[in-house]
Amino acid sequence: MSGSRRIVIAGAGIGGLTAALALAERGFSVCIHEKAERLQEVGAGLQLSPNASRVLIGLGLGPRLAGVATRPEAVSIMTARSGGEVSRLPFAASDTASYWVMHRADLQAALLAAVQDHSQIELQLAHPFSGFSIADDGSVEIPGEAPGLALIGADGVRSQVRQLLFPAVQPTFSGQVAWRGSIENSRLPCAFPPRRVQLWMGPRAHLVAYPMSSGEQVNVVVIMPGRLDDADSSATKIADHFRASRWPAPALALIGAVAEWRRWPLSTLPDGGVWNAGPVALLGDAAHAMLPFAAQGAGMAIEDAAVLAQCLADAAREPETVPAALARYAALRAPRVGRVQRTARQSGQIYHLQGPMALARDLAMRALGAPALQARQNWIYDWVP
Ligand SMILES: Cc1cc2nc3c(=O)[nH]c(=O)nc-3n(C[C@H](O)[C@H](O)[C@H](O)COP(=O)(O)OP(=O)(O)OC[C@H]3O[C@@H](n4cnc5c(N)ncnc54)[C@H](O)[C@@H]3O)c2cc1C
Structure with missing residues:
Protein backbone atom coordinates (compact mmCIF):
# COMPACT_ATOMS: atom_id res chain seq x y z
CA MET A 1 0.00 0.00 0.00
CA SER A 2 1.32 3.45 -0.85
CA GLY A 3 2.02 5.76 2.06
CA SER A 4 -0.19 8.43 0.47
CA ARG A 5 -2.83 10.17 2.55
CA ARG A 6 -4.74 11.15 -0.58
CA ILE A 7 -8.46 10.42 -0.84
CA VAL A 8 -10.48 10.80 -4.04
CA ILE A 9 -14.14 11.81 -3.81
CA ALA A 10 -16.57 11.56 -6.73
CA GLY A 11 -19.25 14.26 -6.43
CA ALA A 12 -19.25 17.76 -4.90
CA GLY A 13 -22.78 17.80 -3.51
CA ILE A 14 -23.49 18.46 0.17
CA GLY A 15 -22.12 15.01 1.07
CA GLY A 16 -18.94 15.20 -1.02
CA LEU A 17 -18.02 18.74 0.06
CA THR A 18 -18.62 17.94 3.74
CA ALA A 19 -16.60 14.74 3.48
CA ALA A 20 -13.72 16.67 1.86
CA LEU A 21 -13.68 19.15 4.75
CA ALA A 22 -13.94 16.44 7.41
CA LEU A 23 -11.11 14.42 5.82
CA ALA A 24 -8.88 17.47 5.35
CA GLU A 25 -9.43 18.32 9.02
CA ARG A 26 -7.97 14.91 9.82
CA GLY A 27 -4.85 15.57 7.75
CA PHE A 28 -5.79 13.90 4.46
CA SER A 29 -5.30 15.54 1.11
CA VAL A 30 -8.47 15.30 -0.93
CA CYS A 31 -9.23 15.50 -4.63
CA ILE A 32 -12.90 15.97 -5.59
CA HIS A 33 -14.08 15.07 -9.08
CA GLU A 34 -17.31 16.86 -10.00
CA LYS A 35 -18.97 16.36 -13.35
CA ALA A 36 -20.74 19.76 -13.39
CA GLU A 37 -18.89 22.71 -14.91
CA ARG A 38 -19.95 24.89 -12.01
CA LEU A 39 -21.64 24.15 -8.72
CA GLN A 40 -25.23 25.24 -8.78
CA GLU A 41 -27.90 24.20 -6.30
CA VAL A 42 -31.59 24.06 -7.15
CA GLY A 43 -33.38 27.23 -6.02
CA ALA A 44 -34.96 25.55 -3.03
CA GLY A 45 -34.66 25.37 0.72
CA LEU A 46 -33.24 22.81 3.12
CA GLN A 47 -33.93 21.93 6.73
CA LEU A 48 -30.89 20.97 8.77
CA SER A 49 -31.57 19.50 12.18
CA PRO A 50 -29.07 19.65 15.08
CA ASN A 51 -27.51 16.25 14.27
CA ALA A 52 -26.30 17.78 10.98
CA SER A 53 -25.69 21.38 12.05
CA ARG A 54 -23.50 20.04 14.89
CA VAL A 55 -21.13 18.49 12.31
CA LEU A 56 -21.01 21.67 10.20
CA ILE A 57 -20.36 23.81 13.28
CA GLY A 58 -17.54 21.41 14.22
CA LEU A 59 -16.00 22.03 10.80
CA GLY A 60 -15.93 25.77 11.48
CA LEU A 61 -18.94 26.72 9.35
CA GLY A 62 -21.09 27.92 12.26
CA PRO A 63 -20.58 31.70 11.93
CA ARG A 64 -21.08 31.72 8.18
CA LEU A 65 -24.18 29.52 8.25
CA ALA A 66 -25.74 31.26 11.24
CA GLY A 67 -25.66 34.43 9.12
CA VAL A 68 -27.77 32.93 6.33
CA ALA A 69 -29.92 30.40 8.19
CA THR A 70 -33.21 30.99 9.99
CA ARG A 71 -33.72 29.32 13.36
CA PRO A 72 -37.42 28.42 13.41
CA GLU A 73 -39.17 28.50 16.79
CA ALA A 74 -41.51 25.64 16.00
CA VAL A 75 -43.01 23.34 13.43
CA SER A 76 -46.77 23.68 13.05
CA ILE A 77 -48.42 20.42 12.03
CA MET A 78 -51.53 21.38 10.08
CA THR A 79 -54.35 19.23 8.79
CA ALA A 80 -55.97 19.83 5.42
CA ARG A 81 -59.07 18.05 6.80
CA SER A 82 -60.17 20.98 8.97
CA GLY A 83 -57.57 23.61 8.10
CA GLY A 84 -56.43 23.79 11.73
CA GLU A 85 -53.19 23.25 13.61
CA VAL A 86 -52.99 19.74 15.09
CA SER A 87 -49.86 20.40 17.10
CA ARG A 88 -47.06 22.92 17.45
CA LEU A 89 -43.66 21.43 18.26
CA PRO A 90 -41.18 23.97 19.61
CA PHE A 91 -37.52 23.52 18.70
CA ALA A 92 -35.39 23.23 21.80
CA ALA A 93 -32.80 25.98 22.12
CA SER A 94 -29.33 24.48 22.29
CA ASP A 95 -25.98 26.11 22.98
CA THR A 96 -24.14 23.89 20.56
CA ALA A 97 -26.41 23.17 17.60
CA SER A 98 -29.54 24.54 16.03
CA TYR A 99 -32.39 23.56 13.79
CA TRP A 100 -31.71 25.62 10.68
CA VAL A 101 -33.70 26.31 7.55
CA MET A 102 -31.85 27.93 4.67
CA HIS A 103 -31.50 28.29 0.94
CA ARG A 104 -29.55 25.36 -0.54
CA ALA A 105 -27.34 27.77 -2.46
CA ASP A 106 -26.30 29.41 0.84
CA LEU A 107 -25.19 26.06 2.29
CA GLN A 108 -23.37 25.17 -0.90
CA ALA A 109 -21.64 28.58 -0.98
CA ALA A 110 -20.46 28.13 2.62
CA LEU A 111 -19.15 24.61 1.96
CA LEU A 112 -17.50 25.69 -1.29
CA ALA A 113 -15.78 28.70 0.31
CA ALA A 114 -14.40 26.45 3.07
CA VAL A 115 -13.21 23.90 0.50
CA GLN A 116 -11.52 26.59 -1.60
CA ASP A 117 -9.82 28.00 1.52
CA HIS A 118 -8.32 24.62 2.35
CA SER A 119 -4.89 24.03 0.86
CA GLN A 120 -5.31 20.25 1.17
CA ILE A 121 -8.45 20.07 -1.01
CA GLU A 122 -8.45 20.19 -4.79
CA LEU A 123 -11.82 20.57 -6.52
CA GLN A 124 -11.87 19.56 -10.18
CA LEU A 125 -15.01 20.77 -11.94
CA ALA A 126 -16.13 19.42 -15.33
CA HIS A 127 -14.37 16.22 -14.30
CA PRO A 128 -16.82 13.32 -14.42
CA PHE A 129 -15.64 10.28 -12.56
CA SER A 130 -15.80 7.26 -14.82
CA GLY A 131 -13.65 4.42 -13.54
CA PHE A 132 -10.93 3.13 -11.29
CA SER A 133 -8.79 0.07 -10.66
CA ILE A 134 -7.13 -1.34 -7.59
CA ALA A 135 -3.31 -1.55 -7.67
CA ASP A 136 -1.38 -4.53 -6.31
CA ASP A 137 -0.56 -2.56 -3.15
CA GLY A 138 -4.29 -1.95 -2.55
CA SER A 139 -4.34 1.72 -3.52
CA VAL A 140 -6.98 3.17 -5.86
CA GLU A 141 -5.83 4.10 -9.34
CA ILE A 142 -7.69 6.60 -11.49
CA PRO A 143 -6.31 7.24 -15.00
CA GLY A 144 -4.04 10.31 -15.12
CA GLU A 145 -3.94 10.75 -11.33
CA ALA A 146 -1.69 9.98 -8.41
CA PRO A 147 -2.91 6.87 -6.53
CA GLY A 148 -5.29 7.33 -3.63
CA LEU A 149 -5.72 5.60 -0.32
CA ALA A 150 -9.50 5.37 -0.85
CA LEU A 151 -12.25 6.35 -3.27
CA ILE A 152 -15.51 7.76 -1.91
CA GLY A 153 -18.58 7.72 -4.12
CA ALA A 154 -20.62 10.80 -3.13
CA ASP A 155 -22.08 11.11 -6.61
CA GLY A 156 -25.77 11.03 -5.80
CA VAL A 157 -28.68 8.69 -6.37
CA ARG A 158 -27.49 7.73 -9.89
CA SER A 159 -23.94 7.12 -8.64
CA GLN A 160 -21.38 5.96 -11.17
CA VAL A 161 -19.20 4.58 -8.37
CA ARG A 162 -22.11 2.44 -7.11
CA GLN A 163 -22.84 1.34 -10.68
CA LEU A 164 -19.26 0.02 -10.94
CA LEU A 165 -19.28 -1.64 -7.51
CA PHE A 166 -22.82 -2.98 -7.32
CA PRO A 167 -24.48 -2.79 -10.76
CA ALA A 168 -27.51 -4.75 -9.55
CA VAL A 169 -28.45 -2.01 -7.06
CA GLN A 170 -30.61 0.52 -8.91
CA PRO A 171 -32.83 3.34 -7.63
CA THR A 172 -36.59 2.69 -7.76
CA PHE A 173 -39.16 5.39 -8.50
CA SER A 174 -41.44 5.75 -5.45
CA GLY A 175 -44.57 6.88 -7.32
CA GLN A 176 -44.28 10.24 -5.50
CA VAL A 177 -43.21 13.52 -7.05
CA ALA A 178 -41.95 16.57 -5.14
CA TRP A 179 -42.80 19.95 -6.64
CA ARG A 180 -40.55 22.72 -5.40
CA GLY A 181 -41.22 26.43 -5.60
CA SER A 182 -40.48 29.67 -3.79
CA ILE A 183 -42.43 32.84 -3.13
CA GLU A 184 -41.42 36.40 -2.30
CA ASN A 185 -42.88 36.73 1.21
CA SER A 186 -44.05 40.27 0.37
CA ARG A 187 -46.29 38.86 -2.39
CA LEU A 188 -48.35 36.70 -0.02
CA PRO A 189 -51.76 38.09 1.04
CA CYS A 190 -50.77 37.34 4.68
CA ALA A 191 -47.05 37.30 5.52
CA PHE A 192 -45.71 33.84 6.35
CA PRO A 193 -44.75 33.51 10.05
CA PRO A 194 -41.06 34.51 10.12
CA ARG A 195 -39.80 31.65 12.27
CA ARG A 196 -42.11 28.74 11.58
CA VAL A 197 -42.00 25.51 9.60
CA GLN A 198 -45.48 24.48 8.41
CA LEU A 199 -46.24 20.88 7.60
CA TRP A 200 -49.66 20.36 6.01
CA MET A 201 -51.00 16.78 5.95
CA GLY A 202 -53.68 16.01 3.37
CA PRO A 203 -55.27 13.24 1.33
CA ARG A 204 -52.47 11.46 -0.59
CA ALA A 205 -50.33 14.61 -0.45
CA HIS A 206 -48.49 16.92 1.91
CA LEU A 207 -47.02 20.40 1.83
CA VAL A 208 -44.02 21.84 3.66
CA ALA A 209 -43.32 25.59 3.83
CA TYR A 210 -40.70 27.61 5.67
CA PRO A 211 -38.85 30.91 5.37
CA MET A 212 -35.46 31.19 3.70
CA SER A 213 -33.11 33.99 2.59
CA SER A 214 -33.61 35.94 5.86
CA GLY A 215 -37.38 35.54 5.59
CA GLU A 216 -37.60 37.34 2.25
CA ASP A 229 -42.05 10.82 -17.10
CA ASP A 230 -44.82 13.43 -16.70
CA ALA A 231 -43.09 16.70 -17.60
CA ASP A 232 -46.08 19.05 -17.16
CA SER A 233 -45.19 21.37 -14.27
CA SER A 234 -47.63 24.20 -14.86
CA ALA A 235 -48.58 26.14 -11.73
CA THR A 236 -52.25 25.90 -12.75
CA LYS A 237 -52.17 22.12 -12.84
CA ILE A 238 -50.82 21.88 -9.30
CA ALA A 239 -53.20 24.50 -7.91
CA ASP A 240 -56.12 22.70 -9.61
CA HIS A 241 -55.14 19.40 -8.02
CA PHE A 242 -55.18 20.84 -4.49
CA ARG A 243 -58.37 22.82 -5.11
CA ALA A 244 -60.10 19.66 -6.33
CA SER A 245 -58.99 17.87 -3.13
CA ARG A 246 -60.58 20.73 -1.12
CA TRP A 247 -57.46 21.92 0.65
CA PRO A 248 -58.07 24.86 3.00
CA ALA A 249 -57.58 28.48 1.94
CA PRO A 250 -54.21 29.19 3.68
CA ALA A 251 -52.59 26.19 1.99
CA LEU A 252 -54.15 27.10 -1.37
CA ALA A 253 -52.84 30.66 -0.95
CA LEU A 254 -49.29 29.31 -0.60
CA ILE A 255 -49.66 26.98 -3.56
CA GLY A 256 -51.33 29.65 -5.73
CA ALA A 257 -48.52 32.16 -5.03
CA VAL A 258 -45.81 29.96 -6.55
CA ALA A 259 -45.19 31.15 -10.10
CA GLU A 260 -42.85 28.38 -11.18
CA TRP A 261 -42.60 24.80 -9.95
CA ARG A 262 -39.67 22.46 -10.40
CA ARG A 263 -40.49 18.80 -10.61
CA TRP A 264 -38.50 16.21 -8.66
CA PRO A 265 -39.55 12.55 -9.07
CA LEU A 266 -38.54 10.75 -5.87
CA SER A 267 -36.41 7.65 -6.31
CA THR A 268 -34.95 5.63 -3.46
CA LEU A 269 -32.41 2.91 -2.84
CA PRO A 270 -33.22 -0.20 -0.80
CA ASP A 271 -32.62 -0.14 2.97
CA GLY A 272 -29.68 -2.14 4.20
CA GLY A 273 -27.61 -2.05 0.99
CA VAL A 274 -23.86 -2.69 0.93
CA TRP A 275 -21.84 0.53 0.89
CA ASN A 276 -18.22 -0.60 0.64
CA ALA A 277 -15.85 -2.91 -1.21
CA GLY A 278 -12.09 -2.87 -0.53
CA PRO A 279 -10.78 0.72 -0.54
CA VAL A 280 -14.04 2.14 -2.03
CA ALA A 281 -17.14 3.32 -0.14
CA LEU A 282 -20.38 5.15 -0.86
CA LEU A 283 -21.75 8.15 1.02
CA GLY A 284 -24.97 10.19 1.04
CA ASP A 285 -27.60 9.59 -1.64
CA ALA A 286 -25.20 7.30 -3.53
CA ALA A 287 -25.47 4.88 -0.61
CA HIS A 288 -28.97 5.44 0.77
CA ALA A 289 -31.18 7.80 -1.25
CA MET A 290 -34.39 8.06 0.79
CA LEU A 291 -37.76 9.76 0.66
CA PRO A 292 -37.35 13.34 1.93
CA PHE A 293 -40.28 13.09 4.39
CA ALA A 294 -38.06 13.11 7.50
CA ALA A 295 -35.96 15.99 6.03
CA GLN A 296 -32.84 13.93 6.68
CA GLY A 297 -31.22 13.02 3.32
CA ALA A 298 -28.61 15.76 3.50
CA GLY A 299 -28.42 15.34 7.28
CA MET A 300 -27.45 11.68 6.86
CA ALA A 301 -24.87 12.57 4.17
CA ILE A 302 -23.33 15.10 6.58
CA GLU A 303 -23.28 12.54 9.41
CA ASP A 304 -21.73 9.96 7.02
CA ALA A 305 -18.93 12.42 6.28
CA ALA A 306 -18.05 12.84 9.95
CA VAL A 307 -18.03 9.09 10.68
CA LEU A 308 -16.09 8.28 7.50
CA ALA A 309 -13.35 10.79 8.40
CA GLN A 310 -13.11 9.39 11.92
CA CYS A 311 -12.84 5.77 10.70
CA LEU A 312 -10.24 6.61 8.04
CA ALA A 313 -8.23 8.72 10.48
CA ASP A 314 -8.00 5.74 12.83
CA ALA A 315 -6.92 3.49 9.94
CA ALA A 316 -4.50 5.89 8.35
CA ARG A 317 -2.02 5.16 11.08
CA GLU A 318 -1.84 1.69 9.51
CA PRO A 319 -2.76 2.21 5.84
CA GLU A 320 -3.29 -1.46 5.06
CA THR A 321 -6.39 -1.36 7.27
CA VAL A 322 -8.29 1.04 4.95
CA PRO A 323 -10.76 -1.62 3.69
CA ALA A 324 -11.49 -2.58 7.30
CA ALA A 325 -11.97 1.09 8.20
CA LEU A 326 -14.48 1.54 5.38
CA ALA A 327 -16.28 -1.63 6.49
CA ARG A 328 -16.42 -0.16 10.00
CA TYR A 329 -17.80 3.11 8.62
CA ALA A 330 -20.57 1.23 6.79
CA ALA A 331 -21.36 -0.93 9.83
CA LEU A 332 -21.57 2.13 12.09
CA ARG A 333 -23.83 4.04 9.72
CA ALA A 334 -26.16 1.43 8.23
CA PRO A 335 -28.46 0.72 11.24
CA ARG A 336 -29.13 4.40 11.92
CA VAL A 337 -29.60 5.34 8.28
CA GLY A 338 -31.91 2.33 7.76
CA ARG A 339 -34.06 3.50 10.67
CA VAL A 340 -34.25 7.00 9.16
CA GLN A 341 -35.21 5.52 5.76
CA ARG A 342 -38.07 3.59 7.43
CA THR A 343 -39.14 6.63 9.46
CA ALA A 344 -39.33 8.74 6.29
CA ARG A 345 -41.53 6.15 4.57
CA GLN A 346 -43.83 5.78 7.58
CA SER A 347 -44.12 9.58 7.94
CA GLY A 348 -45.32 9.82 4.35
CA GLN A 349 -47.97 7.15 4.96
CA ILE A 350 -49.21 9.03 8.04
CA TYR A 351 -49.22 12.45 6.35
CA HIS A 352 -51.19 11.13 3.35
CA LEU A 353 -54.05 9.38 5.20
CA GLN A 354 -57.59 10.11 4.01
CA GLY A 355 -61.14 10.04 5.39
CA PRO A 356 -61.73 8.42 8.82
CA MET A 357 -58.04 7.41 9.07
CA ALA A 358 -57.02 11.07 8.75
CA LEU A 359 -59.51 12.00 11.49
CA ALA A 360 -58.11 9.25 13.73
CA ARG A 361 -54.55 10.48 13.03
CA ASP A 362 -55.43 14.08 13.94
CA LEU A 363 -57.19 12.99 17.16
CA ALA A 364 -54.27 10.74 18.12
CA MET A 365 -51.72 13.49 17.52
CA ARG A 366 -53.74 15.96 19.59
CA ALA A 367 -54.12 13.40 22.40
CA LEU A 368 -50.42 12.58 22.35
CA GLY A 369 -49.50 16.26 22.70
CA ALA A 370 -46.50 18.24 21.54
CA PRO A 371 -43.92 17.00 24.10
CA ALA A 372 -44.52 13.35 23.23
CA LEU A 373 -44.49 14.04 19.47
CA GLN A 374 -41.32 16.06 19.93
CA ALA A 375 -39.63 13.29 21.93
CA ARG A 376 -40.10 10.93 18.98
CA GLN A 377 -37.48 12.98 17.07
CA ASN A 378 -34.86 12.93 19.82
CA TRP A 379 -33.03 9.86 18.53
CA ILE A 380 -32.42 11.71 15.27
CA TYR A 381 -31.58 15.16 16.61
CA ASP A 382 -29.44 14.12 19.61
CA TRP A 383 -26.81 12.33 17.52
CA VAL A 384 -23.27 13.54 18.09
CA PRO A 385 -20.28 12.80 15.83
C1 LIG B 1 -37.91 17.72 -2.37
C2 LIG B 1 -36.73 17.38 -1.51
C3 LIG B 1 -36.57 18.01 -0.28
C4 LIG B 1 -35.50 17.67 0.53
N1 LIG B 1 -35.37 18.30 1.74
C5 LIG B 1 -34.37 17.94 2.57
C6 LIG B 1 -34.23 18.60 3.84
O1 LIG B 1 -35.00 19.50 4.18
N2 LIG B 1 -33.22 18.20 4.66
C7 LIG B 1 -32.33 17.22 4.29
O2 LIG B 1 -31.43 16.89 5.08
N3 LIG B 1 -32.42 16.60 3.08
C8 LIG B 1 -33.41 16.95 2.23
N4 LIG B 1 -33.50 16.36 0.99
C9 LIG B 1 -32.50 15.34 0.59
C10 LIG B 1 -31.20 15.99 0.13
O3 LIG B 1 -31.44 16.97 -0.86
C11 LIG B 1 -30.25 14.93 -0.45
O4 LIG B 1 -30.25 13.80 0.37
C12 LIG B 1 -28.83 15.47 -0.52
O5 LIG B 1 -28.77 16.62 -1.33
C13 LIG B 1 -27.87 14.40 -1.05
O6 LIG B 1 -26.57 14.93 -1.14
P1 LIG B 1 -25.42 14.11 -1.86
O7 LIG B 1 -24.22 14.99 -1.77
O8 LIG B 1 -25.36 12.74 -1.32
O9 LIG B 1 -25.89 13.96 -3.37
P2 LIG B 1 -26.16 15.06 -4.49
O10 LIG B 1 -26.67 16.32 -3.89
O11 LIG B 1 -27.00 14.40 -5.54
O12 LIG B 1 -24.71 15.38 -5.10
C14 LIG B 1 -24.07 14.49 -5.98
C15 LIG B 1 -23.01 15.27 -6.76
O13 LIG B 1 -22.29 14.34 -7.56
C16 LIG B 1 -22.14 14.86 -8.86
N5 LIG B 1 -21.96 13.72 -9.77
C17 LIG B 1 -22.89 12.85 -10.21
N6 LIG B 1 -22.32 11.92 -11.00
C18 LIG B 1 -20.98 12.22 -11.06
C19 LIG B 1 -19.87 11.63 -11.71
N7 LIG B 1 -19.98 10.53 -12.49
N8 LIG B 1 -18.65 12.21 -11.54
C20 LIG B 1 -18.50 13.32 -10.78
N9 LIG B 1 -19.54 13.92 -10.14
C21 LIG B 1 -20.77 13.38 -10.28
C22 LIG B 1 -23.41 15.66 -9.09
O14 LIG B 1 -23.24 16.62 -10.14
C23 LIG B 1 -23.59 16.30 -7.71
O15 LIG B 1 -22.88 17.51 -7.60
C24 LIG B 1 -34.55 16.70 0.13
C25 LIG B 1 -34.69 16.09 -1.13
C26 LIG B 1 -35.76 16.43 -1.94
C27 LIG B 1 -35.88 15.76 -3.27
Missing part, protein backbone atom coordinates in the same frame (compact mmCIF):
# COMPACT_ATOMS: atom_id res chain seq x y z
CA GLN A 217 -38.64 34.13 0.54
CA VAL A 218 -40.83 31.18 1.49
CA ASN A 219 -39.79 27.73 0.33
CA VAL A 220 -42.77 25.58 -0.68
CA VAL A 221 -42.63 21.86 -1.42
CA VAL A 222 -45.65 19.74 -2.26
CA ILE A 223 -45.46 15.98 -2.50
CA MET A 224 -48.11 14.07 -4.38
CA PRO A 225 -48.45 10.94 -6.48
CA GLY A 226 -47.10 11.31 -9.99
CA ARG A 227 -45.41 9.63 -12.91
CA LEU A 228 -41.71 9.44 -13.60
